[in-house]
Amino acid sequence: MTIFGFVRKNMFRKKLRAILMLAATFIAFLIFGVLMAFFNAFNSGTENAAADRMVVVNKINFTQTMPFAYFNRVKAIEGVELAGHANWFGGYYQDPKNQIPVFAVSPEEYLDLYPEWIIEDEVRDAFLSDRTALLIGADLALRLGIEVGTQIPMFSNIYSHKDGGNSWSFNVVGLIEGRDKDTPTANVIFHYDYFNETITFGQDNIGWMVVRTASPDLNDVVAERIDTQFANSQAETKTSSEKAFNKAFIAQLGNITLIVGLVVGAAFLTILMIVGNTMVMSIRERTKEIGVLKTLGFSSPRILRMVLAESLLLSFVGGLLGMGVATLIVAVMSVLLQGFIPGMAVGADVFLQALGIMFILGLITGLPPALTAMRLPIVKALSRG
């Protein structure tokens, strides 16, 4: 036996109690791991946003369209280096449950606007030269089992095809690869012209524009110029940086930071009280044993370290189990939700935060009983029944 073995045996001396405390810690860290993965995935859009890209949307809200004519007027505004436009297609593949982000875009400009998408030259050429061509993110293609070189139908839950039905046929000409692992590749783009010519309503309208300025320093000026250009028109615009746009988009779902903070905080506060209280009771029950250990020569600082080690062990075992299962759950969810929340994963940063919280929780729950045990006079301890 070692001191650590003794600590471990102390922790499991009442198995049911130890299991319940571990379960409480496990659940708290499971919630933490899953919610942080969601939180980071939601925010990855803002983290990956380019500083020199801006988004122009209808001032009412981004689901309202704008006349196509706006596009040419925006391109002509001073400070605008490049502009592209896109429409939300409302696409799904094979099954309405398989909803995926499909955009009808101005092809050439759009590819130029997103240098983080790595597309081979011959793929780019094939895409630009074929009005029914489609580019699909590599992760999404893998998930849906779509292969390059095939012809696939893509459905819309918004638009109808002028030939009847809500299905469009596309040639899959290539994949969109990410520049790095943080670049999401879970979307689909195709030609706006093909879209505009085949839909039964809403022609000659665009959903939003993406604008690149000559320098991020010009963003504010250019944004003002664009919005001034369309002030008092039938569709006023709101121009913001890509980062601000992404944040506003996420904000529509609610204050994610606050929600995550409250849920995680409540979970940790609960285990703090449960585990803290149980640790205090557990040590109080062992008062006489602590007295015996001290008579055997265990010094007070050693007793303090042993009690702290016990609460830290509890926190780390429960926490690591929780984080492990959270990682598995998130791995499954990331596949299922790849189309809408790409890049969901329990990253190293979340794990490091979790380790820090485990340490602090172990310390906070263990310190009061550890200090009590350390200060306990032997004579007093031994006199307790």
Added chain:
Amino acid sequence: MTDNALIQIRSVTKAYSKAKERIGIFEDLNLDIKKGDFVAVMGPSGSGKTTLLNLVGGVDQPDAGEVVIGGKHIEKLSEGQLAKWRSGHVGFIFQFYNLMPMLSAAQNVELPLLLTKLSRKERAERVATALSVVNLSDRAKHSPKEMSGGQMQRVAIARAIVSDPDLLLCDEPTGDLDRETADEILTMLQLLNKELGKTIIMVTHDPAAAAYAKRVLHLDKGLFVEKERAA
């Protein structure tokens, strides 16, 4: 008083405070115990028997006076120094055994050795020896709840002697045992005293238990009322 005594208690005063009231235990207590002695301390409740053991074992400090064990003034040691001193020099045996319920007999005996630098193998050898001394080698892996009172007390004795201390302090070691088992335990203590030369101080209410000691001291109201009565 003898200069070659293992234990020398000089002019010790000890009192406790209870509800702002001072309860005196010892006033000018003096005692010498030679190395290899086996002393039984008897007396009514509240006479200071356990306090005497606590002072000699370094688990409590006198208010005044000297407690010298093996030439060391333990009343001058800090709490940390006392803990270290206890681990090497004193073995404690309690009335209710005070074993750790989640540890096996061998692990209970090993506890004091966790504070030493002995290797795992050396510790295992010492534990085996201590358990064989108390005739419990076959119970090494049993937990306290699987043992009788006498067996638990023998484990406690093994734990007390495993680090080979000079001094064994026993507080009512047979108080929770039947006569037959008590006799076994007392015979074992006698053996440890005679064969291994352990100095033993045993607090007891039981004259039959005291009869196993080399001498009996009677404490009453913090004073030895009768000394050196041969058992």
